[in-house]
Amino acid sequence: MTTQEQSRVSSLRLLAGNPVTVGSAIVLAVVLVIAVTAQWIVPFGTNDVDVPNALRPPSGEHWFGTDELGRDVLSRVLVAVQASMRVAVVSVAFAVVVGVTIGVVAGYRGGWLDTVVMRMVDVMFAFPVLLLALAVVAILGPGVTTTILAIGIVYTPIFARVARASTLSVRVEPFVQASRTMGTGHLFTLGRHILPNIAGPLIVQTSLSLAFAILSEAALSFLGLGIQPPQPSLGRMIFDSQGFVTLAWWMAVFPGAAIVVIVLALNLLGDGLRDVLDPKQRTMIEARRRSG
Template sequence: MTDPTPTPENPTATDVEPEADGRVAAWKLLAGNPVTLFSVIVLVIILVVALLAPWLAPYGVNQTDVTRALQSPSAEHWMGTDDLGRDIFSRIIVASGTSLQIALVSVIFAFVIGVPIGIISGYLGGITDTVLMRCVDVMFAFPVLLLALAIVAILSPGQLTTMIAIGVVFTPIFARVARASTLSVRVEPFVQVSKTMGTPGWWILLRHILPNITGPVVVQTSLSLAFAILSEAALSFLGLGIQPPNPSWGGMLFDAQGFMSQAWWMSVFPGAAIFVTVLAFNLLGDGLRDVLDPKQRTLAEARRKA
């Protein structure tokens, strides 16, 4: 007789094949969603531009020329110049790298801390769940931007501080999402059977709980990236994020507020960059939700066949 309990050395065929088939079906459904594909293409373009920004920028980001200040968009300056004669196009594409870096690092920070807290809290329950969730509730008691402002004010403004602040405020969100998903998975028969057969708790968490909560967590990651972009722009607009003369989309909006009537391009183009990036992340999150959530996947397949 063989031990039917799935272990690292003894995975069962029924554990592997349905998951593989589900992943294939999910990817096919995702590839068939034109809105999601559009968002992926936009995000890939933004990422490529951010990586190649030092070579794509036609001018230095801090290259000033007061004789060309507040010039409207032209063949020489595609998005015009600001009040110091700096090329707005060059500053926007260089700032894209900074914004994406801050968003990615801060969300990874929140993911790495929040998801384990949520899984442990939901799986163990009892006093552990009560203590961890009360700590999360305390963080939720503060508005997101207000908590980020407080953290930045304590640690002093800067790029690293902005990453920490945004990461901290998003940590309880990931903890809540992971806990809610864990609570629904831990009562499933395959988890109860594993417990009965004496499977170690750490293996249940890694083999059964974590794979079955990836859908909501991945969707939350995409949405958090969108809000992280907005949070970084807000902090920079208030002077607590990226510090001048380094370019940032929020900082460029702050510089433009005194020239709204005479130089519309100073605010329109940075605002458009924020809008397009946030929209793309949100559309990607919606697409991922449709293929990773079984109920939403069923509805999406029905709409596609209709």
């Protein structure tokens, strides 16, 4: 077994040995299954109005109860989770591609390019996340595409800073210097030496950004600037429940619980990945286990 294979096996053992990380991974696996199959597993149509059965509490027929129009809350939560995950994944993927490209190029080239690019990133980073997203949505108009673009733009500076910081530490390593001395092309050096060695922090940041993207989408939808009706969204469902909190608690509790579970699972998974992918954290954990 090679050293790289041994490292992978050790990483998997560390992950498997953390019950919190394993539990969060299982929860996220269930969420992903829901996100893929929501259209086929919903018990009722998401916009099927049944006024005589409005505001019915959770029961055997409607597990999560019904809303003010008699629509099944469970069906709407499942489809809303699918929409939230789609927005989060696409927007964070956009931020990863753009942000990592900017950060790696700036950190690798250095000089005036690094200074100019990172000052622009710092300007974007100075704005509060939700305020910047609101500004983008206000300019382009509400909708799914705009929400994805707004969240992607907001989280691009974060990935740019993480990628740049990691690149600055890796580019001075002997194997990178040797590759450049041998006349290897920049693209080859970036793809073979830089990117694989900065993947750890980026993976952890991706997990955490997915959690905050879920929250950002819910906030925008709550304000009426995200996913638009009649398509269900978790934030919009919570907004619609404000007038019925004392009459139908389930209208707010179940969409809110879905947000909490997904965000908590993503954060816990990010913590577990950090423990494995961060050499310092990994060394501390292994030393603690040996001493115990």
